[in-house]
Amino acid sequence: MPERWCKMTGVSPSYGALVQRVEELTCALTQAELCAESERAQRVQCQSIIDNIPGITYRCLTDQDFTTVFIRGGIPSQPEASVALLEAARTAMARVIHPDDLPLVRDIVHHQVAEGGDFDLEYRLALAGEAVCWVNDRGSLTVAEAGDFRYLDGMLLDVTARKQAQQALHESEARFRVLVDHSPDLIWLVGPDGVVSYVSPSSALQLGYPASFWCGKLWSDLIHPDDVAACKHYGSEIQVRRSGFPGPEYRIRHADGSWRWHAASAEPVYDDEEQLACYVAISRDVDDRKRREQQVLQMAYHDPLTGLANRPLFMDRLGLALARARREDTVVAIGLLDLDLFKEVNDAFGHDVGDQLLCAVAHRMQGMLRESDTVARFGGDEFVLILSDLDRVEAVQSAADKIIDCFERPFCLGEREVQITTSMGLALYPDDGHDAEEIIKLADQAMYRAKRSGRNCWAMFSNPLGGEATGL
The missing domain is CATH 3.30.450.20 (PAS domain)
Known part of the structure; x- marks a missing residue:
């Protein structure tokens, strides 16, 4: 191609001004390239952050269907369901919100958006079949620069495991409450x-x-x-x-x-x-x-008519009293008595009156004895006493006199008064015997001696003081 020469005419700037202009253009171009590179780096960084969020990020409109503008991410615990979920949500977020929760989501989001605030709520996403995924939805309202669009920018995090744990805890507490309340x-x-x-x-x-x-x-x-x-x-x-x-x-x-x-x-x-x-x-x-236990014990160790100790309880207490007397070198007296002419009372007034009389006698003797003493009924009209912790024989004789004297007053049985006396025999530990059964037999012998002496008196098996020991 032949060369052609052209002639340029115009105003030529000075060389210095030209260089300055070139430098300015070069600097501006460099700054623009740097800004573009920075924007590219920021976009890559933001995309990396979004891709690594363990949930779903989205932007949608504020209409009733929450029309989707952008959606990305997934549900790590359900990767297969995430694909279908994202596909369904690409047109509208309302398509994946559980139908039972959608009205409440709309109300809460629109109410908070109307006030220009952020929203934070939990609801269910509908997965394939009847499966659901609980999510925590946090976001805020974004208004476009032109002001003609309003967006909801949010992030969905899977909280199904926590919700299931809370539900299990609630059910456990409910079961516990039922157990406690009932x-x-x-x-x-x-x-x-x-x-x-x-x-x-x-x-x-x-x-x-x-x-x-x-x-x-x-x-x-x-x-x-x-x-x-x-x-x-x-x-x-x-x-x-x-x-x-x-x-x-x-x-x-x-x-x-x-x-x-x-x-x-x-x-x-x-x-x-x-x-x-x-x-x-x-x-x-x-x-x-x-x-019931107390009733069984009462029946096992007490006379059913009078409530006094019976033979087993009496023998147990007598054993304890003798053991204590051995340790403390004291005297124990056994008194055996029956009611004089009790058969005539039964024959004259009947057995019911006779039973009432036995109860009245038991009550009166209990009232005059010490707490350390015991009165028992062996059967019929036969009563047995333990007079323990006595330091001398004279105390035995004094106690015997009181027992005989307590029968001087008549017994009031309803509207009837009955007068009766008793004969009592006494045997002592350790003077008369050392065995419980032996002492009781000796007291029985002494009682018959009292009856032969005319009744209404007491007799002691032996008289350590000398002479016949009989109380009239």
């Missing part, structure tokens, strides 16, 4: 200071008080004073063992003023610092059982 036993929470903080509702049924009555009270103020020491010892043992075990039986006050027997078992509860936080105790009403 348990016939009393369940207590007692602090280390002994103050009651909780009692189960069965309190009303068992003790006549509402559960709130007990709260704030010391447990030791609620039980029988005679049982407090045993219960405190039990609490100390629990702390030493750091575990529970069956506790003592104790009496607790009922709303009607009576005492009811309860049996308790407690367990200590410790906090994270291994300090005692409280006791959890379960107590059961055993009042009926205790009463």
Whole structure:
């Protein structure tokens, strides 16, 4: 191609101004390239952050369907379901929100958006079939620069595991509440200071008080004073063992003023610092059982008519009295007596009156004896006494006189008065014998000697003071 020469005309700037302009353009171009590179780096960084969020990021409109502008991410715990979920949500977020939750989501989001605030709520996403995924949705309102578009920018995080744990805990608490509320036993929470903080509702049924009555009270103020020491010892043992075990039986006050027997078992509860936080105790009403046991004991060791000790209980107490007398070098007297002419009373007035007379005699003798003495009925009209802790024989004779004298007053049996006397024989330990059965036999022999002496008197098997020992 032939060369062509052209001639340029115009105003030529100075060389220095041209160089300055070139430098300015070069600097501007460099800054533009740097800004573009920075924007590219920021976009890559933001995309990396979004890709690594363990959830779903989105932008949507504020319309009723939450029309999707952008959505990315997934649910790590359900990767296969995430693909279908994202595909369904590409047009509108409302398509993946559970139908039962969608009205509430709309109300909450639109209300908070109307106030220009952020939103934070939890709801379910509908997956394939009937499966659901609980998510926590946090976001805020973004207004476009032109002001003609309003967006919701948010992030969905999978909280299904937490929701399932909360539901399991709620169901467990509900089951526990049902057990506690319907348990016939009393369940207590007692602090280390002994103050009651909780009692189960069965309190009303068992003790006549509402559960709130007990709260704030010391447990030791609620039980029988005679049982407090045993219960405190039990609490100390629990702390030493750091575990529970069956506790003592104790009496607790009922709303009607009576005492009811309860049996308790407690367990200590410790906090994270291994300090005692409280006791959890379960107590059961055993009042009926205790009463039956007492009735059995009463029947086994007491005369059913008079309530006096019977032969087994008398022999047990006599053994204890003789053992104590050996240790302390004291005297024990056995008195055996029966009522003079009791058969005539039965024949004249009937056996019912005879039984009433036996009960009245038992009551009168019990009233005149010391607490350390025992009166028993062996059967029929035969009564037996233990007079223990006597330091001399004269005390025996004085006691025998009082017993004979107590029959001087007539016995009032309803509208009838009955006069009767008694004959009593006495034998002493250790003067007359050393064996319980032997001493009783000797007292029986002395009683018949008293009857032969004219009745209404006492006779001693032997007279350590010398001479015949008979009280008229």
